[in-house]
Amino acid sequence: MKTKERLQIPPVGMQQQAASERIHNQNEVPLGFTPEEARLEALRCLQCKNVPCIAGCPVGIDIPSFIGFIAEGNFQDAILKIKEKNVLPAVCGRVCPQEEQCQLPCTVGKILKTTEKSVSIGKLERFAADWERNSGSVSKPKLAPKTGKRVAIVGGGPAGLTVAGDLIKSGHEVTVFEALHKAGGVLVYGIPEFRLPKKIVKNEVENLQSLGVEFKYNYVIGKIESIDELFQEYDSIFIGTGAGLPRFMGIEGENLLGVYSANEYLTRANLMRAFDFPNADTPILNVSRVATIGGGNVAMDSARTALRLGAERSLIIYRRSEVEMPARNEEIEHAKDEGVEFHLLVNPIRITGNEEGWVTGMEDIKMELGEPDASGRRRPVPIPGSEFIVDVDAVIVAIGNSPNPLVAKVTPELKVNRWGGIIVDEKTGETSIKGVYAGGDIVLGAATVILAMGEGRRAAKAMHEYMMNEKTD
């Protein structure tokens, strides 16, 4: 097929659950490609020689090759190609911000003058992964001969799972220590079911188990065992303990009844299945008007979860304008379609409550954009006299979190920055302690799943080299 013909194929849209329906259930919103749709979308790829998309992928998947296989209808080889570089394709195909990564430099998007018309690499990745899972026969990658080395991974989130996948393939013995009762980290406690079905995460974890990765649950490293103690049994350690304590605004009323951190709200709804209360034991407040403070993906997840839990109104309160929002466009669009109200250039001043301590409303002030700040975005400035009150009965604070404090607190040799993030060598992910590596949100603060996986990949490579060299010492 000629380039011109490929460019004439219109982008294949993915079927979605209708907004009016989906706000009443937890099911996934985009329904996935059919094989025909996938092959048609794959034909849009120009198979460029300079492969700009690969440079945009934090884990360096050979994108044109796997898309080429899909175009041929050879889905088996497509997924094998992806799995050479990515241990969690069904997850990444759904939650990666492809429009800022692989799809941003895509030649098709460049020629058609909009990233929206780039080849849907993420959707194709999801298709290949789902195809394999649904086929019932998941291909196992080849494992290198046993090295006799043992690896401890602290935290079973995206970074830790990536390291586990890479190092088990390199022939090491791998144990993942997870603090919660389920593995997956933010994939299970944070990202909602309607964006990432939990059975997919479970499946990825089971795949790792079938390769020989051992998972220990309820295992809070830093409390039950120190890093020093782990070294008695393990040759190298990866710390991927992720997000820590949520940030609050520091405004009046943040401890009123009905004020949640996004972490708490989402953990109740997702990990603890509060949407199924009282069949599951963990409760969540049933409220009718919910305001979520923040403009990131976590804020969108919270506002959309509130609708599914029965809220009549769900508001996003964000102090800048839509272009500055860190959330993915897809998430913003989904939220809008579902009826989430966007109150932009608005900043909360205080949360008001009644005598029993329940939230009754929020006083906000309007903002305007001034000069660019350190982040390069225009700084929001309050407009004097523009205060107003919004009636709400719950507030979700989704303005980020600090890295988890537990391991650093009891490991003084582990150097951290002033935000509590572990300091690592940029090339290897090695911390200030020899043989101890770190990656993901514990290093980056709040970032994305794929960036955490990229850090895991980098650390795994360095850990492998470290352990193999140690052997010859």
Next chain:
Amino acid sequence: MNNYEILSKANIAPQVTRFEIYVPKIARKRQAGQFVIIRTWEGGERIPLTIADANPEKGTITLISQSVGKTTFELANMQVGQCLKDIAGPLGTPTHIEKLGTVICIGGGVGTAPLYPITQAMKKAGNHIITILGARSKDLFILEKEMRNVSDEMIIATDDGSYGEKGFVTTALQKLIDDGRQINQVIAIGPTIMMKMVSLLTKNYNIPTVVSLNTIMIDGTGMCGGCRISINGAIKFVCVDGPEFDGHGVNWDEMLKRMGTYKKHECVALNQYKKHHREAEVA
């Protein structure tokens, strides 16, 4: 023996159950003042319970639970030989143990359970221990004998005068203060309202007062922020900054309100559980 297995179980007061549970790693590691988070079944909630005691040789910890909601009732109905679904710990910052002189240890009701290991450690550090235990009536005391064994002096107070002195723990504490006793520290653990009243009293005399808070928690590992309280106006997290705090700095009224956030849900869950449990028993 399986991890999380219940090895023994005893009813030690009305609605209060003591469990000895096999979980050797935690038994070896735990220090006074720490807690665990447990779940009873796959759909269960995560609740914090203070570790009342441990036997590192046997690999067991002692948990004492008062049945107040669905999860604690369900726990009380679990039998020897059954395993809890999950136990994570030991969590929280251990108690700061130091020789200070005279330390008054005040336990209210089931709060005596977390108080016991702390008293034990404070006694071992060489402090003169005066224990005040309080409850509504005589049958509600727990760990009285154990507390006597680690105390130099012991005062019992009941609201109705059915045992020991009539009055609250604060009545007994006020008497010690009025008697001019040298008091270097007060440690008070019990119902939130009791800890509040003790803290208000000792604040008048500038007596350092440590309390152990038992707020709502989910992960218990410093992630969700559900356990937050205000200490001298700043947000603190009970699961990692606590559970022990300076009682004079706690915003008690805010904490009392926050503890009631899910009162309605708790009733629904408990009623449903009791109904099903009864039906199951009849069947």
